[in-house]
Amino acid sequence: MQPQQTVKLAIDCATQELIASEALLALSEVEFTALRRAAMTARGVRRQGGHAECFQCAICRHPVYLSRRMSGVQNRWFVHDGKSEECPWYEGNRLTREQTKALIYRGQQEGAPHRAMKQFIATWLAKDPLVSDICQEQTTFGAVVKGEWRRPDVKCSYRGTPLVFEIQLSYTYLSDVIARDEFYRREGIFIIWVFAKFELNRAVVTDEAFFNRRNLFVLDQEAMQQTAERQSLTFSGVRQVPTLVDEHILDAWTSEYVELSDVMFPNDTLRPYFFDYDAELKKIRSAQLEAWREQQKEAWHHTIQAYLDAAVRYYDADYADNLQAPLLTVVDQLSENTFWHRGFECLADEGFYGYHAVLPVLLSIRMNRSIGYSKNFSVFQVMEAGLRTGRHGVGQHAYAILYLWAYKRYAPSMTARHRQWLIDYAHKLKTSIQAGEATYRRYIGYDEAICLLFPELENDLSSDFGASTDAVP
CATH class of the missing domain: 3.40.1350.10 (Trna Endonuclease; Chain: A, domain 1)
Incomplete structure (x- = not known):
């Protein structure tokens, strides 16, 4: 049995869009049932003298409703509501409702x-x-x-x-x-x-x-x-x-x-x-979404650690060219995670991870060994170099506050003389900031990435002490 599609095109009265009769076959049962009920409801309004139309025949503009056949070849089609004998798509005379019931x-x-x-x-x-x-x-x-x-x-x-x-x-x-x-x-x-x-x-x-x-x-x-x-x-x-x-x-x-x-x-x-089908479906989708979020969260934390591991390998190999690409590949993986946002883009910025940049200094302080600097350097020597090293567009001491906070949080090994040097340096820095000077103003453009990699510093970085948004690396 071939599908019955007499009215080839209908007009959606709400949107004025054309609907091909074949499109009805692609609708889900929920969608088709909703359209069918809406059309039949409008038909009932017309029967009571009202004016309501959901669909019209695209040729004669006569109201049509939706019908279906469930046996044999399942089919759905548009039907003229009443006679429209001049329309080439008109189905012809039908049995009355009473005749159909009698049969x-x-x-x-x-x-x-x-x-x-x-x-x-x-x-x-x-x-x-x-x-x-x-x-x-x-x-x-x-x-x-x-x-x-x-x-x-x-x-x-x-x-x-x-x-x-x-x-x-x-x-x-x-x-x-x-x-x-x-x-x-x-x-x-x-x-x-x-x-x-x-x-x-x-x-x-x-x-x-x-x-x-x-x-x-x-x-x-x-x-x-x-x-x-x-x-x-x-x-x-x-x-x-x-x-x-x-x-x-x-x-x-x-x-x-x-x-x-x-x-x-x-x-x-x-x-x-x-x-309640919808409630059960919502519960399943919520559980599915929660499981997906947990997967994303787990993958996120795993990839963050992969980034740190790749960075350490890159630094320990004295910034070997062949180890830079794997580091950036991890950044690409992070960018595909739902937790990613623009604040993390600096993870691929050489001003952040590159030669003697911010990341190797912070890793040296946390891991209590020289990373990205001479293997003979002490952590103090790495810090001293970092405290006095700026980058293009950033003040010479723009990361000094950050490194001192990291030193306080991670407490790397330090001689008494070096500890006193850092105490004196911190005092001078604080006095300068309180005096409104710009010498030690802190660049905050990397804060989100730093909180991601060094969560112990998040509370410190939330402070506006010495913060400046003027400098851009």
Whole structure:
């Protein structure tokens, strides 16, 4: 059977965009069901004399709605709402709704299985002490819109809340389903649609499943047996459950027995449900996101250490050219992590990691040995050189405060004479800063990268003591 696509193009009335009929086949069930309900809701408004359109035929601009076929080759297509005989895409005459129902029920308005299910539900509701006011086929007149009425299969009060059961054993037009939903919602009445089987090849079943949080109330033989064993009205609660498999979320239909006490009654939709697909999906995605963040965090810390290790190898090899590229490769790896931001870009700046730059001095202080300088140098000699060495665009003493903070935090080995020299130097530096002089103003452009590699200095670097943003390396 070839797909039926009579109306080749439709116009989205909200966006004025053209929609090819083939595009309907690519939509997910959730997306298609939402569009189908919206179009049928608009159709219902038009039937009541109102003006509402979701889609139009691209040739005749006549309103169209969405239809589907679930058996054989699954298909979806646009259908003209009413006659548009001059349109080349018009489908032709159709059977009336009454003719279609006559064929389905063979002239009967209701079959024996339908009556039996109504009686079964009513009988077991009567055994529930939380249920009252049970009736079958009682006409309910609208209190909101005068003249409207519905005759639900079974109606009752559950925990003081009005509740109706509508049984679906054969084809029902989606427009009828929508009309009943809207009527009961206006009247503040909860509605449960009941099916005898789980048949996703039936359009009405698929529409209901993907509209009501992927929940279906099925009263099959197994559910009836459970009802007798539990002495409480029980349904086979079919639901679609999302599951995380190899980093992909897969949906699977499962079933569990559901009593009324297991059902939730949301006041916003008045459509009872027993499983919240969206909440479960959100929980899975949150866990997935958290796991991903943990992976990123772990990789981040691992790569930071890899950067430090690569830097030490580079310095210990006397800045060998062949070891510079691996260091910069690690920076590229860091830049692909979600924790990366522009403040870390200086990790690839030779003014930060290069010959006798900031990084080798800080590593020498923390590791208590000469790194990036002569192997015969003491840590004091590295510091002394660093304290008096500036770079292009940066003051000669722009890193002095930083190195003194590092010395205080890491306490490398030092002779008494050298310690006193540093104390005197620090005193002179402090006096100069307090006097407002610029000699020892601290360059802060590397602060974020330094906090990343030397977290022990983060508290010191948060201070604005001697800070300057004027100099740029």
